[in-house]
Each structure stands twice: as structure tokens, then as C-alpha cells.
Amino acid sequence: MSDKINRVVLAYSGGLDTSVILKWLQQEYQCEVVTFTADLGQGEELEPARKKAEMAGVKPEHIFIEDVREEFVKDFVFPMMRANAMYEGLYLLGTSIARPLIAKRQIEIAKMVNADAVSHGATGKGNDQVRFELGYYALNPDIKVIAPWREWDLTSRTRLIEFAEQHQIPVAKDKRGESPFSTDANLLHTSSEGKVLEDPWEEVPDYVYSRTVNPEDAPNEPEVITIDFERGDGVALNGVGMSPATLLTALNELGRKHGIGRLDLVENRFVGMKSRGMYETPGGTIYHLAHRGIEQITLDRGAAHLKDELMPRYAELIYNGFWFAPEREMLQAAIDHSQEKVTGTVRLKLYKGSVIVTGRKSPYSLYSEKVVTFEDDQGAYDQRDAAGFIKLNALRLRLLGRRDL
Numbered sequence: 001m002s003d004k005i006n007r008v009v010l011a012y013s014g015g016l017d018t019s020v021i022l023k024w025l026q027q028e029y030q031c032e033v034v035t036f037t038a039d040l041g042q043g044e045e046l047e048p049a050r051k052k053a054e055m056a057g058v059k060p061e062h063i064f065i066e067d068v069r070e071e072f073v074k075d076f077v078f079p080m081m082r083a084n085a086m087y088e089g090l091y092l093l094g095t096s097i098a099r100p101l102i103a104k105r106q107i108e109i110a111k112m113v114n115a116d117a118v119s120h121g122a123t124g125k126g127n128d129q130v131r132f133e134l135g136y137y138a139l140n141p142d143i144k145v146i147a148p149w150r151e152w153d154l155t156s157r158t159r160l161i162e163f164a165e166q167h168q169i170p171v172a173k174d175k176r177g178e179s180p181f182s183t184d185a186n187l188l189h190t191s192s193e194g195k196v197l198e199d200p201w202e203e204v205p206d207y208v209y210s211r212t213v214n215p216e217d218a219p220n221e222p223e224v225i226t227i228d229f230e231r232g233d234g235v236a237l238n239g240v241g242m243s244p245a246t247l248l249t250a251l252n253e254l255g256r257k258h259g260i261g262r263l264d265l266v267e268n269r270f271v272g273m274k275s276r277g278m279y280e281t282p283g284g285t286i287y288h289l290a291h292r293g294i295e296q297i298t299l300d301r302g303a304a305h306l307k308d309e310l311m312p313r314y315a316e317l318i319y320n321g322f323w324f325a326p327e328r329e330m331l332q333a334a335i336d337h338s339q340e341k342v343t344g345t346v347r348l349k350l351y352k353g354s355v356i357v358t359g360r361k362s363p364y365s366l367y368s369e370k371v372v373t374f375e376d377d378q379g380a381y382d383q384r385d386a387a388g389f390i391k392l393n394a395l396r397l398r399l400l401g402r403r404d405l
Contacts, residue, residue, distance in 0.1 A: 005031040007115040008146060009106045011132070012037050014049030016171060018121045020160050021148045022056050023167045025119060029146070034062040034113050038102050041069045041187025041245065052170070064109055068101060069187055073244035076101055076323075077188055081284075081291055082232040082342075083307065083335045085315040090265055092281045092288060093318050094189025099128060100323035103135025107143065117144035124150045127270050131321035138324035181208060187248055189261075189281040200266050200276045211252070211280040215259030215353030222351035224358070225254065227290040229346070232339025234287060248283045255282020258350040270320045286348065286355050293346040293357035297365040303338050310334065 008025055012018045012035035025033050035053045037046055046065050053063045076097050087093055106118045118136055122128035129147055136143050154160050157179070164171050182194045190211050197204060206214065227247075228236035234247050242250065255261050261282035269275050295304060310331055317328045344362025348355055370380045 003144065005029045005117045005144060005146070007032045007034060007113060008117040008119050009034045009036055009110045009113070009115045010119045011102055011106060011121065012049060012053065013121070014046070014052045016160060016164060016169075019052055019056070019169050020154065020163055021119065021121050022053070022058070023169060024148055024152060024154075024163070025146065026057065028152075031117075032062070033058055034109065034115055035064065036102075036106055036109055037063075037065045038105065039065070039067040039069060040072050040098055040101070041249070042185040044185075056169070062113060064105075066105065068105065069245040070243060072098065072101055072187060073248050077248065077284075078233050078244055079332060079336070080318060081287060082339050083311055083314045083331070084288065084292055084295075085311055085318060086288075087315045087319040088265075088267055089312075090263055091267060091279060091319075092189065092263075092284045093315060094186065094279060094281055094284065095128070095184050095191050096131060096319045096321075097188065097323075098186045099131035099321065100135045103132050104139060107136060107139040110140070110143065117146055119146040119148065122147070122149065125271065125273070127319070127321070130270055131323075134321040135324055183210070185211075187245060187252070188284050189279055191277055191279050193275060193277040197276055197278055204264055204278045208278055209262065209280060212256050212262055212282050213259045215262075218257065218259040218352045222349045223254065223258065224347060224349050225286075226345050226347050227251075227287070228344070229291065229294045230343050232291070232336070232342040234290070248287065251283030251286045253283075254350060255286055259353040260350060260355055261285035262353070286350065289355045289357060290346040290348055291342075293348070293360045294342055294344050294362060297360050297367045298342045298344060298362050299338060300366065307335065307338055 008029065008031055010018065010022060010025065010033055012022065014037065022033050022035065025031060033056075035049070035058055037049045039046055050063050050065055054060065080093060080097050085093055087096070109115070110118055120129065120132045122132055124147070129150075133145050133147070136145055148154075154163055161171055163169075179194075180196045181192045184191045192208050196202070197208065226238055227234050228239070233244070235241060237247055237250050261280055261284065263279040263281070264276075265279065266274055266276045299307070314328065314331045314335070317323070317325060317331070322328050341362075341364035343364055344360060346357060347359035349358050368380070370377055
């Protein structure tokens with residue numbers, strides 16, 4: 001180690017991997033470790049992380065456990081949902097969108113405690129190492145980053161457990177055997193990958209799913225709900241006003257009940273390999289389709305189509321870890337401008353894994369029943385105008401046709 005590290009802020013879950021990392025940092029770098037544990041709505045009790053950190057010698061004032069659910073949904077999930085972002089046309093980016101918030105808080109805490117480094121538990125094969133570190137460097141270009149999985153020789157679960165036992169780090173019983181798959185969870189989604197999921201031909205076993213009932217076992221009666229939007233963001237469910245995190249939590253429960261939001265995906269990782277993952281995004285799937293529903297009547301065709309052209313690039317930036325990059329911020333500005341009149345109510349039917357938009361209304365609707373009707377439109381649309389419109393658009397095609405004949 002060329003530069004002496006005095007204090008490092010570790011993204012800490014309290015699980016086996018980050019508990020080992022905490023001790024390894026103390027030993028390898030002879031430094032003081034500050035832990036940051038984010039409550040992103042992963043559904044786990046986080047206070048045990050405090051006790052584990054204290055047992056490992058972390059000072060109480062250097063243990064940060066923060067509820068960031070509202071910030072997560074309001075400042076990260078909702079802006080992304082305004083873009084209808086889906087990576088490779090399917091993935092709602094549940095893991096990707098959480099990383100910039102964690103990186104942001106680590107850098108803020110590093111400044112507060114005068115730390116000269118930050119650390120994470122992402123492996124050298126995955127996308128998260130890129131997402132964390134691009135965030136770190138964007139917010140503090142001179143920060144030192146320690147990525148243990150790229151440095152140490154603890155290259156197997158057996159070696160991790162051996163290290164833990166040598167240093168009196170508690171190891172849960174379910175961690176002693178080979179984990180059948182790994183998971184990551186937050187308020188937006190749960191992702192599962194590895195082991196039993198690595199063969200893309202094999203169907204995902206039922207026991208992998210944790211946030212949704214099997215659609216076949218979902219209620220036999222559909223449930224109808226409404227979501228209200230203001231300027232592109234959801235503000236109410238069934239007429240009841242809710243904060244961003246409260247709304248997503250309520251939608252998650254509806255999605256769980258009706259088996260909504262399952263995705264089996266083979267995706268292209270930023271680091272170059274393909275990976276197979278199973279994602280459950282119950283509330284996010286409902287919300288995504290509702291947002292598209294309100295845009296259908298409030299966005300002009302040109303704006304809507306341009307948004308759809310920009311979306312894959314925007315989604316890729318988030319997936320690859322460029323949340324704080326200027327090009328993402330430029331796209332966000334355009335997307336947010338498009339949402340100024342995206343206000344109104346969407347009605348949806350939830351049934352056995354499906355979400356169907358059954359109605360939408362808005363004070364800013366561009367839909368004109370008078371113009372579109374097949375009945376007498378009383379002169380609102382002169383159908384004879386279509387002849388010239390078609391001939392002008394057909395001109396180049398007719399010239400091509402004559403030439404080729």
C-alpha cells in the first residue's frame with residue numbers, strides 16, 4: 001500500500017461479506033472503519049448491523065444507519081420512472097438505481113468524518129463495482145477507493161467462512177453451506193442470480209421468488225385501482241394521497257398479492273459477460289404501466305416518440321453507473337420538461353400476473369373524442385384533407401417506383 005489510509009467509509013450490510021471486509025480493512029490497512037448502512041426498504045432489520053459493527057470495534061459515533069427510503073423513491077426512482085426506463089427493453093433497473101444513492105451518502109459521510117477512502121463489497125465480475133466507483137469519483141475526484149474483492153485472496157465462500165471463524169465473526173447457519181442463489185433487495189425490487197439460476201434453460205424454481213405469489217395462485221377475482229399523477233409523479237392511490245415511498249410500498253403489496261412483476265432475464269453486463277437473473281418488481285411494474293397510461297393522453301406524439309427514442313440510452317446510462325454524468329442530467333432535463341402536463345388519473349385492473357390499463361383522464365388531455373369519432377364530427381376534421389397529405393408523403397415512393405420499373 002503506497003498511501004496510508006487513516007479512515008475508510010464502508011458500505012456495510014452486516015452480512016457475511018461486509019463483516020469480513022470490515023475486519024480485513026482493519027487488518028490490511030491498519031485503518032479506522034466507519035460503516036454506512038442504508039435502509040432502502042430491503043425488508044430486513046438493520047439494528048443487528050449496529051451491534052455487529054460495535055463488536056468489530058467500530059466507534060458508536062462512526063456507525064451510520066439511515067432510513068433513505070423517501071429519498072430513494074423521490075430523487076432516484078421517480079425521476080427514472082418519468083423516462084419509462086427499461087434496460088434492454090425489460091429490466092426496470094431496481095439494483096442499478098440504488099447504487100448512486102449509497103455512493104452519494106458514503107461520500108457525504110466521508111467528508112463529515114474526514115475519511116480519506118471509501119469501500120464496497122461488490123465483486124470484480126459484476127456491474128455494482130462500476131456503479132459505486134463511478135459515483136464516488138464523480139462526487140469526489142480525489143477519493144481513494146478500496147475494493148477488497150479485487151485485492152484479497154478470499155476467493156471462495158469456504159475461505160470467507162474460515163476468515164470469519166478465525167476472527168470471531170458470527171456466521172449464520174444458512175451461510176455455512178453453498179448458497180443456492182444470491183439476492184439483492186430494496187423498495188423497488190428483489191434480484192436473484194447465481195447457482196441454481198446459472199443455466200438459462202432451467203426454469204426458475206418456485207423457492208427463489210420472495211416478493212410475489214405465483215400468478216397461478218393469485219386471487220381469481222381482478223382488483224381495480226387508480227393512481228393519480230402530478231407532473232409525471234405518482235401522488236395518490238385510490239384517491240388517497242401518499243408520499244413516494246408510501247405509494248411504492250402500497251403498490252408492492254398489491255403486486256405481491258396478484259403475482260405481478262416477475263422477470264426472467266439474460267442481460268448484457270457492462271463488464272462484458274451475459275448473466276441470467278430473476279427480478280421481482282411488483283409495485284414498479286404497476287407504476288410503470290400506469291405512467292405510460294397517463295402519458296398516452298397528455299404527451300404530444302412528437303414528444304412521446306422522442307422520449308421513447310431517448311429511453312434506451314437513458315436506461316443504459318443508469319445500468320452502467322453514469323447517474324452523475326452530464327449526459328444523464330441533460331437527458332433528465334429533457335424528460336422532466338416533457339412531464340409538465342403529465343397530470344391525471346389512471347385506472348388499472350390487476351389479475352394473475354397482469355396489469356391492464358382500463359381508463360385514463362386528465363385536465364390536460366390531448367385526446368379529442370369530437371375529432372376522432374366515427375360518427376358525425378360536425379366539421380371538426382375534413383376528411384378530404386387526407387388526399388393531399390397522402391399524395392405528398394407518397395411522392396418520393398412514386399418516383400422510386402417509376403425509376404425501378
